[in-house]
Amino acid sequence: MAERPDPPYLRIAAALRRRIENGELAPGDRVPATRRLARESGVALATATKALAVLRQEGLIHATGRTGTVVAPRPARPGPRRTAAAPLPGAVPAADPGRDRLVRAAIALADAEGLAALSMRAVAGRLGVSAMAAYRHVQGKDELVALMTDTVLGELDHPRTPAPWRTRLEEGARALWRVHRAHPWLAQTGPLTRPQLLPRLLAYSEWMLAALDGRGLDAATVLDLNVLLYSHIQGLAVHAEREAHAAGQTGLTDEEWLDTQAPAMSALLGSGAYPTLARLLGEVGADGYDLRLDALFERGLRALLDDIARLVEEGAPPA
Template sequence: MTEKNVAPYLRIAGEIRRRIEEGELAPGDRVPSTRKIAEEWHVALATATKALNVLRQEGTVLAPPRVGTVVAPAQGSGGRAARSPRAAAAPDHELTRERIVRAAVEIADAEGLAALSMRGVAARLGAAAMSPYRYVKSKDELILLMADSVFAGIGLPAEPPACRRTRLEAGARALWVLHRAHPWLAQLGPLTRPLALPGLLAYSEWMLAGLDGLGYDGATMMNANALLYSHVQGLAVHLEGEAQAESATGLSQDQWLATQEDRFEAIVASGRLPTFTRVMESFGVEGYDLDLDELFEIGLRALLDSWTGPRP
């Protein structure tokens, strides 16, 4: 089979293997992440994930928790990593549902939800490809378990603030921090199909208790809770979107904006958008910097002002 007929993920795996064998990457060194592979080889994240899975399954690389994917320790006189899938695989009795969920969260945090697969989780744990199905029925079930796991760790204050507005602020900010740490949460599903997850319902209980006593009926309280959640989710979806765009194009946000300068300048020069032009010119040479954290705070303040009144 000629090189051009080899599947892209196998070519990528072969190149990384060559770097390891020739000493460019030593045992313990981190290998490129799926996002870096996607950028370097101009492939989709799914292709990059398959390449790393090949290397994991053959024992060339390992994926220790919270470390990333690294070159496996050298074995034998040839100095090459072990390549036997059976030697690399962990016994099934060492797997647990908790370990599977934790590994899946680590993959989604580092590579995005699109890169997650049951086979990839097995490879990360050094287990046989079908082993996770003994503990989790499907990828969809795994994603729900992942979501409940991270929602259970949301950083709400141990003692609820007496001030209702302060309580609502604390809840919304904790949810924003959670989405920043796990951007894939914003991809779970539409607001119109809420998930019956204990961790998520406990968060809603916190927020509804903050709204309780303000004189609103049940529908208004539920709407307010949904709007605050949607405010966070609606901004957080751009965290994952930006990461995916950077992987697909190989350009950072600033680099991509630089490629659009001529188009924006032409629109401004046309004179058809006088208000837009005046606003953009008011920023001077530094330009406008869209900051998601700032947008979150502006939106949160506006929403809470409408329900609790402006903060003194």
Template sequence: MRIVASIRRRIEDGELVPGDRVPSTREIARDWGVALATATKALTTLRLEGLVEARPRIGTVVAATTPARPPRASSRPAPAAERELTLDRIVRTAVDMADAEGLAALSMRGVAARLGVAAMSPYRYVPSKEDLVLLMAEAAFGEQGYPADAPQEWRPRVELGARTLWALYRRHPWLAQLGSLTRPLLVPNLMVHGEWMLSALDGHGLDPVTLFDIHVLLYSHVQGLAVHLEWEAHAAASTGQTDDQWMDSRAPALRSLAESGRFPTFTKVVGSFGDGYDMQLDALFEFGLRALLDGLTSIVDAADGTGAAGTAKSGRR
């Protein structure tokens, strides 16, 4: 309650105005020396008072309109419907927390605090945080599927699959952190997207190894770019700087590299940007996808017998 009172006072005094970020759960835990669950409970209380709101990938900010006199929590028991705990509520709450604060801020106690239940209550439904994360991934990957009347040609189908995955990673950036290419995340709803991509490439004469290599290559393009979504959000939260502000603070180091004379091509290219290089992950995703598919077209066409190489096979292995 002291944490709540401190942040409430900063809002009421105008130190924090609508749209300003309030301290995150990690910052509160660090600055006040409390557990993440306590920090989460403080932010939850402020949300119930209407003073703050959670915005995905930004964090918790001062609400656009705040009540003149924030209502205090009632001492009466919550209605039975609010007290009812289900696995679906636990998973959805955990997804919302990871979307707003990042996966590192997620804890079982924090989820319990957000739900307003005892710290050990979620364990009746899910045995550990690791199990909860798998359920979160299953729910998130299941939010978007594929139409029955999708194009039959392999390239439009692959494009649809890649863009669907990218949209899900955009919506839930923490998803890209959960599995590597060598140790993939094995949940049914992610397999749905893999099945779509494999079926798009199947039937074109590709040997199984080449077909699966192409699938892995395409997935690595999507996931490899998507990991930076969560990294950037975490860096912005921990440093308080946007990526542009961070780059501006590194201008002397960049200038020193350019003026050293050791990297003439780098200096020429970077010096031609004018206002600087604007890295846009969405544009890079589309550019890379197009380049990959342009290169893969000759391989698929050759295997299919429609390209200039006839029925040539990869023969790589």
């Protein structure tokens, strides 16, 4: 009796494994993206995704945030133990990158690969200096992230001239949203309950609070509304960061990933258990529901400002 052939995903995994073992794909090289792998192998996206999952489980490849999936480093072979050599008299210390260059390099790394990829060693490597040279300027990753956050908040470009309260809040919210879109990792830097005491973050809050101050609202309400506006921006930005990370890990855009879920979604909608969801998705047409974060930001901002306007009107003294 003839042996049954391996399923397609195992054959694809085996072919990639051979390329890694013979050095065609070296450590750090990008592995073909899921969509390209599916196209070249003539299989569905789900099959290609499964093949890459096999190699991840074997430790041969790993995801690196938004950069994508790369060949993992090979385990170092055991060798004789070496001791650190004492510095020679008059030796020149490792190059000092300077604090600003260090922070800028960290921002570039986080923009490209996400905050999870950030480390003192990784940033130093980008600058071509030792990790100890980086530690001359910051005590560790937490302080570095705080400096990165304050630096990118310097990109806030909302006007600082007097304007009606609603215009000021719109301009401030949109400016912060743009910064979050440019630097998705910013959404991961701290919870609302433990705000970072950074000069530029406090200056932003001052701008937003001053727009609401003197509108007949009590102090707690003004502070709450500022937090709600900030959390609206941060909440959507978190999902932008997660999407960027997922795209880097899988090699699939959100639309391509949804294509792999189509059979399961059709089965669930056809079961009759979710009639409202099935009807609404049917009504949006053949192109489907397009979840756009920028449009959601504007809709949410408009709803919040409309509610604030109602509170301001109710709190205003009688004419």
